[in-house]
Amino acid sequence: MSNNPKTKATGEEVMPEGRPRKEPPPPRYAPNIIPLIDVLFMLLLYFLLSTRFRQMEGDIPGSLPASAGTETTGPLEKEVYIKVIPRGEDNISAVYEISRGNLQCESAFSLFENLKKFQKDFGQEAPVLIEPTGGVRWKYVVTAFNEAVRAKFNNIGFIAPT
């Protein structure tokens, strides 16, 4: 009990101005979040610097020659041969030669249009054999495969290496 002579009948202490004295509020515990932000920034920086985005990959299906070194038989009735021939300095481009009808296709689009016609005539199961020649770039080999698959042939492969 304090020595303040001004007390209420209930014993509550009265401040000189006449207002009751309030109890001090309970202490607040507020954690320091600055280290948390520091650690988060470090983690973020690590992920930003180490992340590399990959190309999305897909598969173009095909088949490999059954055995190496065997002689190729003469063209069957419904086989389609595609020869990929390099052109230009450092084989920068290529043309596609379809043996049937001796067609020469300068672009992937014209190759696709011609293969579509053959597919309608010979059916989906007719074998398509691709023969890259010279130092043609892999890009054009893959293009020939891709267009044959787009033309809905099911049996596409390479000619056996000799």
Next chain:
Amino acid sequence: MKNKILQNNVAAGEVSFNVIPLVDCIFLMIIFFILTSQMADPNVSGMVFLSPIENSMGKPVLQETMKNRLIVNVISDEPVNKATGLPVTDPNKSGQAQTFAIGTAKFGLQDIDALTRVFRDKRAEIVKTLKPGEEFFLVIRCDWRVRYDDVRPLFEAAANAGIAKMNISAENIVKANKAEGS
């Protein structure tokens, strides 16, 4: 009295801001990176593929997660961009294959016998784990500028090992242009 208290604080120069939204944003970004990042796999080395505009492929695949295939990487001799880990592409320069890589094992371009042995062994290993109806594939991942002559030994080794099915990897992007009638 209240106004006096406020005025006193402004006079003292106290400025504070709420950092909770900042912490929220940082958490979201970290969660994004944690969920989208994957550890590097030696089976799929960085290289640049052909991206056919009208492609015949189905959904994109993560090759290293598929169990029914053996992945062969044809590593090119072109320099690699140290920042991205991908080959530097100069479309006017054709590339030469340097090695064939299957996982961490590397083979020379003329090492056909060693390649044949590995193909045979891996094929036998993988075929044992396949379910009925599943087929074994050889997947060829090759930079688009490498010459075909450098890739040909792969086909010889595969033929010697009796592998019939193959997939060629290419970039699988959304079709940019649709040709008429296709």
